[in-house]
Amino acid sequence: MALRAPRALQVIHRLVELEEHVGTLWHRLVTQTATQRYPDAAVYLEDVRRSVGVLFRAMGGDGGLKIASTPATEYGAQRTWLQRIAGTNKHVELAWRNESSLNLPACIDVFAKQELNHDLYLWLAALASADGGIRQEQNDWINYNQWLSCKVLKRFPGLINRYQRLVEAQLALRPDVRNLTTDAAKLELAIQHALEHPGQARALPDLSKPPRYLPQPVFLWLHPSPPLSATASTLPQDDEAMPEANGEVIDPQEQRRYRAEKVDMPDGKNGLVLDRFENIFSWAEYIKVDRSTDEDEDLESAEDTAKDLEQLSVARDSKTTAKRIRFDLDLPSAESDDSPLGEGILLPEWDYRKGELIKDYCCLQPMIADTAEAIELPTALRSTAKRLRSQFEALVPSRIWYRGQQEGSEIDLDAYLDFITEQKQTRAIAEQGMYREFRGGIRDLACLLLADLSLSTDSWVNNHARVIDVVRDSLLLFAEALSATGDQFAMYGFSSRYRQHIRFHTLKTFNEAHNNISRGRINAIRPGFYTRMGAAIRQASEILSKQPASQQLLLLLTDGKPNDLDQYDGRYGIEDTRMALIEARRRGLQPFCVTIDEKAGDYLPYMFGADNYVVIRKPSELPRELPLLYARLTH
Template sequence: RLALATNYGSGSVAALPTARRPPTPVALWLYPAPVALDRRQSAADPTPAEHREGGKSADATDRRRQAQREDMPDGRNGLILPFRAESLLSFAEYVKVNRGHEEGDDEDPTRVARDMDRIAVARDGQDTASRVRFDLDLPSAAHDDIPLESGILLPEWDWKKQVLKKDMCSITVLDPRDAQPCPLPSRLIAPARRLRRQLEALTPARRWLKNQPDGAELDIDACVRAYADRRTGHVAGSDGGYLSCERRERDLCCLVLADLSLSTDTWVSDEQRVIDVIRDSLWLFSEALGATGDPFGLYGFSSRRREHIRFHRIKGFDEKIDDRIRGRIGVLKPGFYTRMGAAIRYATQILAKRPEALRLLMILSDGKPNDVDHYEGRYGIEDTRMSLNAARQEGVRPFCVTIDKEGQGYLPHLFGPSGYTILRNPAELPARLPGLYAQLTAG
């Protein structure tokens, strides 16, 4: 038998649904969960006052219930399990479930009591304990990532008031703690080699310019032609006789901004979560871009309200890809929420300092912008849209890669018709990301 309990007032009521078979009962008490009766009621009579009026029961089924008096548990022992050997002939199943409740006490205690077959009554003499609401908490300073910069204030767009509120958000730049250098996982070596060969076509090529007035080498053809002209009495041309090597550099850079919110902890297959797919994508992307020579940075973000937005530095533009960077990618873990507008604004500040002509911002996300302090729905969408408009004004080209199947409803409003792509299969992200980069930077 399972004893169930809930809070109503100052007394306590516990219900033990009786088994169909009548062997010796096994009572299972789970505390703290006393059901309280109104002090105005008699503890000996658990029937509510409105049910006793007129001597008739208000219960539509007119069910009769057993009642017994019990001592109030002292709370020191959370589990009391009287046991007798003959009870082995029966069994009960325990289901872990939380009773839903509103902010106040239950308005209808009879609704709960109606489902009880047996009611136990005990005097408590204490007021109903106050409820404590818990929220996601941050790790302690000893186990959190290492802060590099803290208290970077950023604005936020309030679409209801149509105003950009100054210094509304605070970003903390973090460096992964306990990130040990590690090599590329063996399962990714072959895909990384294949992607590097594909992106080698983007490597800047050298071209020799002939008849230059100055250069690293002599232009043999020009020298022979000038000698022949002089021997035949012709005036030699004024063009130079040197070869000059011209290297056409790709004048671009890329910042990858990965969503590290708690939603990335969901499973996309029997073997991988979204965060695992993001790790693989960053590993392969960084290996593939090593073949192009283009400068790039890797960052991640999560948030918990506007005053604590976490911006993870995985690889800066001035760092080379090595085992140290691979180790940082390997320790990435899901965070909290997705305050995307602030993260885009800070990423734009980083890209605005770059000298390249094309500055690409690639955003990896798995859902809508959201946070617990009203940063959801249209508020989060409009703030993100304003941050993207500000990025374009700074010469940054944003592009979103998402696995959100419902993204078609809001992504065109944010990124435009050609500023995003939706992957139906999240497992395709590691292989698709370098190819998308090649398309965006071609020409």
């Protein structure tokens, strides 16, 4: 008896679900069996980044290198038949370093014990501290890593026991030489001997030609052939052709790095037909969409898809998407922008690769919001400002009598009586002042506050305020507090878009009194572009060094690291900022950084020094903390 059509469809649907369920279970079983990893004992780079960075620099590693996650690369070692069925072990994450970063695996789960995976991070950092960052050829790989291991163990013998435990765990994962061919067995024996006895000479197989057998990864060593970073092409100067797009801005959950290349935008017309032609006439519903770019809720997200790719291809698209990362690069119109002061100032920039200061490389444009409306202090800040003013008034030295002065407001009777007594006793009369003066103490200091007004300040701190709003309130309260002490102070803001356009906004100069006009300029600040710190610090140092004060404090308020659209991103920007700070100290200035960046510990110690910065964990507390921090710095 034939089943009715609806009943037959239900049976077919259930059979399909059963097939998918069985397939999922089979895939999970095969993958888990083929994978030689221990996820329960995994250690993640984000959890050990700080300790690894401290160890790397303490052991003599380059302080300018950032700690980054390495992209997974295709290794090409021979896989077992089960791994080939499961499609696993194609890619591997090995440690390596280049001129800008120390690249470590985003996650280490190669050993069954978590403490061993943690120790592996520390050992790789120690090994990289002795590495010069020079790319090694394949036939030097074993000898070079032996030399590095021997060098580290000789300099730091306390690592010997930890290294031996790691070697024992690593050897347990190595293949059995009895199951390898003759050439492969010779290479494997050389690797195992180099791990157990680094630095001891042993005959190696001839590796002058590319070997037919690529050994299994050695997790205790640096990458035998690390990927080369392609030269990043800068964005075009004119971004006006880019359309406006609306959508949700997201950050990836896992901070993993990817290799990328710049390609032309695909038109969606070319590609393979992933179907058999005899199925073309089967019944189906077709929708006119471009699967090469369009999003679909039923498909994996772009973030999940990227995890499976070794290299990302990036192209400029004119279509809008539901999720995006937007950069507002359009300059404001002249009517709504601050007024430029002069033709611009040419400033140098430090190129650490050449080891020289490039003269007149940047153009800094001083600007002022001369049309900003003068305002009173906002009502919401008045109670806090009143409390801060009363606290800062206590910093002003009390008025006291200064005795024994050559000149003064009145005669010092005690000094006069001492003089008469000595004269009557026919003693030698020492020359001394006969006057006294009643006056207050002097706070001989000047402070210049430099605020980062880059595009990142447009992000939200909470449901009520953005970073730029917090910065604005901080500047207003800071000015109110310093006005109570009578200290000399000035405030400027900066942002940049390439080296030819560095905006330097005047909020209050040293020669101006803090009043409703300066409050109006502070109230008019808004997010700008990028963060070319070096040029801004050099200009601020030039202004501050001209103030006649014994203590000159350069206070930098920022929410991130130096960056710009050109080569200023990464280590280049960090090195230039560090050199600008060194130049400031040579002038006798005292630089100090206040940041709300939670990852500032990765780069600020190298730029400012371990004791010359502070991280505000809750950005909403910045308006209250900034004046109190100033009080501690100038006490």
